[in-house]
Amino acid sequence: MKRSRIDNFIMEQEGLSRLTRAEIEAVQLNKLNRILASEKARDGYYRNLPEQLDSLKELETLPFTTDEDLAHHAGGLLLTSQSQIQRVLSDATSGTTGAAKRVFYTEGDCEHTVDLFMAGLGELIFPGSVTMICFPFSGQYGLGELIAEAVLRLGATPLRLGVGLSYGELKAAMEREQPDTYVGMPVQLLSMLRVCGCGSLKRALVSGDGCPEVVLKACETILGTRLFPHYGSREMALGGAITCPAHEGMHLRENHVIAEIIDKAGRVLPHGEWGELVITTIGMEAMPLIRYRTGDYTRILPTACPCGSEVLRLDTVRRLETGELLQLDDLLFRQNYVADYRAERREGRLYLTVLTVGTPGADLAIPDGAETEQRPVTMEDRPLYMGKRKIDER
Numbered sequence: 087m088k089r090s091r092i093d094n095f096i097m098e099q100e101g102l103s104r105l106t107r108a109e110i111e112a113v114q115l116n117k118l119n120r121i122l123a124s125e126k127a128r129d130g131y132y133r134n135l136p137e138q139l140d141s142l143k144e145l146e147t148l149p150f151t152t153d154e155d156l157a158h159h160a161g162g163l164l165l166t167s168q169s170q171i172q173r174v175l176s177d178a179t180s181g182t183t184g185a186a187k188r189v190f191y192t193e194g195d196c197e198h199t200v201d202l203f204m205a206g207l208g209e210l211i212f213p214g215s216v217t218m219i220c221f222p223f224s225g226q227y228g229l230g231e232l233i234a235e236a237v238l239r240l241g242a243t244p245l246r247l248g249v250g251l252s253y254g255e256l257k258a259a260m261e262r263e264q265p266d267t268y269v270g271m272p273v274q275l276l277s278m279l280r281v282c283g284c285g286s287l288k289r290a291l292v293s294g295d296g297c298p299e300v301v302l303k304a305c306e307t308i309l310g311t312r313l314f315p316h317y318g319s320r321e322m323a324l325g326g327a328i329t330c331p332a333h334e335g336m337h338l339r340e341n342h343v344i345a346e347i348i349d350k351a352g353r354v355l356p357h358g359e360w361g362e363l364v365i366t367t368i369g370m371e372a373m374p375l376i377r378y379r380t381g382d383y384t385r386i387l388p389t390a391c392p393c394g395s396e397v398l399r400l401d402t403v404r405r406l407e408t409g410e411l412l413q414l415d416d417l418l419f420r421q422n423y424v425a426d427y428r429a430e431r432r433e434g435r436l437y438l439t440v441l442t443v444g445t446p447g448a449d450l451a452i453p454d455g456a457e458t459e460q461r462p463v464t465m466e467d468r469p470l471y472m473g474k475r476k477i478d479e480r
């Protein structure tokens with residue numbers, strides 16, 4: 087089996103001729119210590135942390151960085167001058183103050199992300215192939231454009247479809263352009279496949295939201311190939327971890343990100359145990375973060391990858407708070423005629439809007455106590471979520 091492309095990605099960037107755990111960890115400790123020293127020297131946000139660590143294990147003793155910190159101290163966390171910033175991603179946090187969390191990137195950060203996307207996409211696309219990109223296109227350094235750039239550099243053709251197209255528009259684009267590869271969110275992919283069929287599509291990379299097992303399996307059955315899940319977040323400049331030919335977890339860009347898994351009390355868990363992912367972004371030029379609590383739930387796989395790479399792998403990732411949504415996914419998407427659904431809670435009661443392929447009527451299994459409106463999907467409909475899915479509270 088071919089080794090994950092993450093190995094070459096890291097070796098090229100770090101000037102290494104081989105990559106074992108010892109090399110990876112030496113790179114990590116070195117970069118971490120450079121950040122700590124520079125924070126002390128510039129009297130930066132992390133100035134009160136030790137100037138140097140003797141081992142990566144000592145990272146466990148440092149305090150966490152939270153969404154609240156990103157909302158209130160984003161300027162102080164910034165290492166470069168504002169003029170070097172190419173992109174700011176900002177949104178309202180779920181934190182208590184409701185202030186906007188801001189994350190900054192330089193051109194170098196975006197360039198590293200394109201390299202990582204090339205490593206991840208290089209596993210499934212080839213020169214001449216056509217890739218439909220169903221992520222937002224929001225300007226030069228937006229997610230859609232960074233993916234399109236990686237596709238172009240691999241010698242393939244990007245189809246910039248974005249988000250929010252109707253099923254009819256998606257189907258027309260697929261018939262016209264004959265894409266063989268899809269890059270987009272997992273539930274939106276399943277929904278499109280169930281309504282439009284797979285057409286010329288053969289492979290898919292999914293990211294941007296959790297990929298429930300039932301959705302993964304259903305997509306793989308329709309496509310007849312394994313999916314390539316990717317994990318990224320704004321705090322790691324959108325690209326984080328990629329699937330290799332073994333399809334057993336996602337290799338992390340460990341020369342840029344140190345991963346830890348913690349329990350509810352904040353204690354670091356051994357590999358193999360599930361908990362919250364904490365990241366230290368040692369490779370980000372604009373805004374390196376130390377022990378940032380992601381709010382994502384996953385584990386680090388404890389065994390060696392069959393591809394031979396020693397780069398750590400994350401298992402499937404979901405938001406900490408989406409356990410109930412997963413149960414709904416499991417019940418609803420198990421049924422082949424469910425095209426999509428949206429969940430909302432009003433005064434404690436669960437309301438579901440379900441789009442179906444055909445009219446299953448009373449055959450549709452729904453959760454106990456939920457009020458459900460179901461109707462057959464039309465080609466004028468759009469997938470019911472444009473971004474990350476959650477149960478809306480009213």
Ligand SMILES: [Zn+2]
Pocket residue numbers: 089090330331332337391392393394395
């Ligand atoms: Zn692997």
